[in-house]
Amino acid sequence: MQTSVFEASTKMTQLLQRYEYFLKEHVFPIEMDVIYGSFKTHLPKLNELRNIAKKEGLFAPHLSVSEGGLGLDLFEFAFISELLGKSPLGHYIFNCQAPDIGNMELMHQFASEELKNKYIKPLQEGQIRSCFAMTEPQHAGSNPVHLSTTAVKEGDYYIINGHKWFTSSADGAAFTIVMAVTDPENENPYQRASMILVPLDNPGYQLVRNIPIMGDAGEDYISHGEVKFTNCKVPVSNLIGKEGAGFALAQERLGPGRIHHCMRWIGICERAMEMMCRRAIERELDPGRPLASQQTIQNWIAESYAEIKASRLMVLDTAFKIQHQGAKAAKEDISTIKFYVSQVLMNVIDRAIQVHGALGITDDTMLSFWYRHERGARIYDGPDEVHKSVLARKIIKSYQV
């Protein structure tokens, strides 16, 4: 019996059970070792799991059947993303992790057949990884119009120069898509930049460092690169979409990306919630008096439940809207979920830590990882403050007519 308008279909419910089984069987048991140990060392084990996922027909669920995926639409994939979010390894193992999923979607729509054959195919099969170089240390990410990285056309080549950071998963990636100014004089600042694919064995490219984030530089997929392009020469055919279309493509990329992220955050919340409840039951203040008997703890559980539920309904509603009307029509909704859900994520993780007491701040649970590595959720893809202003101005405008 259907309990919510947003309940997953029977087909999806069965599929979700298979993913859930996989997580419990294969992923949860190893996630602590991988996340708090060396990612690279565990690559063989992770590849093994990817192969099992392929065999079980669970790999790359976001891709069409012809591309080797499950042919799920955005709304359906949202449920998968929620579930996989429960482990920091979830999306990776099924090859639907950011930034690769965004690059796949983007190139699927806008890249030339040549680029698709050369880069998307191995990316979809999990043979290579990719990254996306947009943010620059010298410029506020909240106003992406300002970019110093340039791509100057010389004959059949672009010569790229620039300095980027927070190029997630650059370490070990085979290529990046870089956002660079191609038309600095264009009157419309939103038409100055383009997206260009750069293979990372290019001598003009340098991974300066994996940026230490919250005490942890990470490596491979779990890392954020600072990178430099110095007279980096790539053929003009590496352009994605049209010249000057950089920002337009970035917007296209962000819409579904926010759904993926928000559902992943909700998955984290749900797991943190579960940990919080279990801890509240097990930990006793006095024999027979568990933390769960404390009203403050009960308040946190109730408030987390409400906030997670609100988040989930809003994100699913937005996914539904994007799917039926396109990302542009859902712009306000996308801004709304960005700032609402990121704050809920902070709230729930923080409460779960507090319920765990001293254990909560150790690396003996997953909470410490989330507390540190999800703090960025309120910053990346536009800080929450910017989304609030953007949304409010839209609403205000609607009353000015």
Next chain:
Amino acid sequence: MQTSVFEASTKMTQLLQRYEYFLKEHVFPIEMDVIYGSFKTHLPKLNELRNIAKKEGLFAPHLSVSEGGLGLDLFEFAFISELLGKSPLGHYIFNCQAPDIGNMELMHQFASEELKNKYIKPLQEGQIRSCFAMTEPQHAGSNPVHLSTTAVKEGDYYIINGHKWFTSSADGAAFTIVMAVTDPENENPYQRASMILVPLDNPGYQLVRNIPIMGDAGEDYISHGEVKFTNCKVPVSNLIGKEGAGFALAQERLGPGRIHHCMRWIGICERAMEMMCRRAIERELDPGRPLASQQTIQNWIAESYAEIKASRLMVLDTAFKIQHQGAKAAKEDISTIKFYVSQVLMNVIDRAIQVHGALGITDDTMLSFWYRHERGARIYDGPDEVHKSVLARKIIKSYQV
């Protein structure tokens, strides 16, 4: 084109437009006079509007067609309730106001044919009003098990004695349903009380006063009575449902009641939001620099938008669940919307007042009425704190298996 899973159907959309037109045409223009003036004085005008509503086929939308209503289900009525909530007179004019709507629903299900004929019919037609006497001044409303009011059976009569307050709309009502202890020794405290209908011309009944609430005792429908029952004698046939079923019936009554209330609160939020935006546009700090240009104001607008949207999706989702699975299955959802939406209501009204500045605290707008008369939303039908604990204990239990 459908933009949300929860979008109203075409039928409902058309219906809503008719109600909206009615509100703008007939209700908004008079609401300030009625609410800040004397309700009784305006009864002729209000009856006139009720008659127009009847003629236009908009009266009592929650009733079945055979009873003179529109035959809407709970989910459909939720949209109506949201819209009517935009005016404090909305529900009243269409005869779907609390506490009468709750009494109609309750008696429809559980009252004898005799009681139905005598009381429900004129109630449904708007000829009389009713009230509901449950809360007692000596006992914490958050634990309804404790009641001092008793109904002792003597022959074919109950002799009722007790002291109640917050008997909403008692002033001018034709009857009340009173919750009284009929079986004080029952081991199960939830089976001690019964619901009994008392006509208010009974000499054993006394309206002590309309309680001054936040500076305003009100009158007639807009009032909350303190009432006394002194050897109040009513026939046993005035019992609603079975003896001892009082709490069970109260639960039945509360489920849909919360949907009505929550959607009404959301309607208030939406109107306050509109007022806030319009004021932010019109009011200038300096010529050409409206309040709307201030980021703090923008934050409040964006946060209100998100909170209202979250509320709306959660309440609609809960209405859907009640309709398909019953109120019992939706118990957690009902607790969740109770405390979540009541807090959102406070937030939005408070922000709207602050945006209005000095005007916001005057009775020159509707905000002052809502600020005062909706403060109770966090208290009645179980204070938010109790709902949080109840919800949390349910959640915790689910992890203890």
Next chain:
Amino acid sequence: MQTSVFEASTKMTQLLQRYEYFLKEHVFPIEMDVIYGSFKTHLPKLNELRNIAKKEGLFAPHLSVSEGGLGLDLFEFAFISELLGKSPLGHYIFNCQAPDIGNMELMHQFASEELKNKYIKPLQEGQIRSCFAMTEPQHAGSNPVHLSTTAVKEGDYYIINGHKWFTSSADGAAFTIVMAVTDPENENPYQRASMILVPLDNPGYQLVRNIPIMGDAGEDYISHGEVKFTNCKVPVSNLIGKEGAGFALAQERLGPGRIHHCMRWIGICERAMEMMCRRAIERELDPGRPLASQQTIQNWIAESYAEIKASRLMVLDTAFKIQHQGAKAAKEDISTIKFYVSQVLMNVIDRAIQVHGALGITDDTMLSFWYRHERGARIYDGPDEVHKSVLARKIIKSYQV
């Protein structure tokens, strides 16, 4: 033994005990009747109490001994203001209520001897009341530079035209000080306006109405007037200070005024806190299980305690600074206490109401009055949002050097 740097001196402690005794003996027993009844009707009783206060040497504590007061400095008076704040009648009975106290201070410093003799003397003795007309309905109070009220000099007279509101206590006042533009062309907008005393029997003055605030228009001292000046002619000798000094004087007036207000708010908080604790002890969820046993209630009590303590130390520290260095040096501190304490006031009143349950929203306690009539604290004397920006810009500037 001294327990805090800020502990009152022995002299003050004894004095405070006398005021406290007076409040308990004479004021608390009648405050509900006066506040929820008719102020005017109770004037004889209130005057009787004023006479007792005079006899006991407690009247007008803020005045110098030669003026009939107690010769307390700002820091000492702060303790008195805190204590008197516990009743809405406290300051009034001892003739140190706003806006009169502000007018006394202002005129003491800046008015001519003639004005002093004619107006201050009877004001100090409690024979007349006064008011202060600054805020205009057409202009945002948060930017006081914009005023439409004008005072045009014609010979030895000013001809005043304008529309003011929130002229507190205008009803029954003998004179007002009005802020009016005297030099509209002055390059410095802060030097355009002047303060002029207007006796209220002037035919050019009209009290349009006592503005209904939160359901209550009030009367006499407890009221906020909407007033009009129509070719209102007063002698130029009624000018307070210099022409064009209006804003400078307003600033002077506001500094100590904020201390008075903030300490009064703290007094309200302390009384609401006491009510909250007593109610938590008395009200039982089940026999033997009082509200006070609930952790949520405990949290509110602890948080209120901390916030009140923080407020108190900050306001006393600011009073100390104003006294030793002047209001200008304490400008940041004054902005800080304005927005911090007004928010604490809201928090504590709101929590006290919630602890009282249904009783909390009735007029059966003082809480309803404070909830409604102190909501303006976040708005008047500059909305909190403006104070935050002003403070932040000052802080930022200190890092720009």
Next chain:
Amino acid sequence: MQTSVFEASTKMTQLLQRYEYFLKEHVFPIEMDVIYGSFKTHLPKLNELRNIAKKEGLFAPHLSVSEGGLGLDLFEFAFISELLGKSPLGHYIFNCQAPDIGNMELMHQFASEELKNKYIKPLQEGQIRSCFAMTEPQHAGSNPVHLSTTAVKEGDYYIINGHKWFTSSADGAAFTIVMAVTDPENENPYQRASMILVPLDNPGYQLVRNIPIMGDAGEDYISHGEVKFTNCKVPVSNLIGKEGAGFALAQERLGPGRIHHCMRWIGICERAMEMMCRRAIERELDPGRPLASQQTIQNWIAESYAEIKASRLMVLDTAFKIQHQGAKAAKEDISTIKFYVSQVLMNVIDRAIQVHGALGITDDTMLSFWYRHERGARIYDGPDEVHKSVLARKIIKSYQV
């Protein structure tokens, strides 16, 4: 001219300037390398700075002059602690860091002359470090009554068995003071445990690991040990104070310890505030439009200023009270500052990070360290929730008389 009752004396002001100069000259330039690098590797450099501190007469300011310190009282030292808190190395370099300062104070009062000579002297001179083993992984720290660690007397020895964690700075320490149950049958649970000094070269002692906290196990002083005592044999003369006095001593130790911690937290807040302001000035959204122009940022700065100020006044007031009336009389105040200031610390660090954008989550500033390593402030020394309940129950009791 004195600007606050709490302003430091002239003597202290001059002293503070010398410490501030030292921090800027010697500590700030190296703190990032030490904190984000290897503490052990930097020990020679740190010892060099300690020697300079000694030469300049700034070492161990909390000690009496005869012990080689500056003879400051608790109130005076509070100002020093605030200032040194601005760097994570501050207290360490001047040898007044927790847990050593607590052990010095405790042993100074309660240890035998023999223990003092053997352990305090080298500790005071900075030749050795110490630690404090109280918290146990199996028991909620919020109820310290439950301890599994036992010390059984056998002849002239205690045989200690138990498992502790969060034994801060155990790595490299020369001795620990361990809390162990010596009288398990005592009716009063607060008299069951004793404090015993254990030299860490004892074969019955084992440092299991430095617990990874928020991604960082740290080392030496910057670490938190998990330790085991297995038939660990120490002479009974290693008892501190009396047998059974463990909890009483722990309370003694905590009072001044909270002042030290809270002032250190305030120092962190002040530094984070400075970083936030500087970043807001430097970072531009558009050329000429710095972050500091954004009202949301201004709100954060203003709110941080108010909260820091409130914290500072409350902690200084509490220090004053402890000094003049003892820790017991200040128990409520100590609970209040514990939960109030720890929350302010979270708020200010979080806002500073958000203002820094992506940079804020990297290890390129000190903010990342504080975000991670001060999260424990709401947990250790009793979680905030416990302090709130304790405080509230005390307040409630005061109304029950």
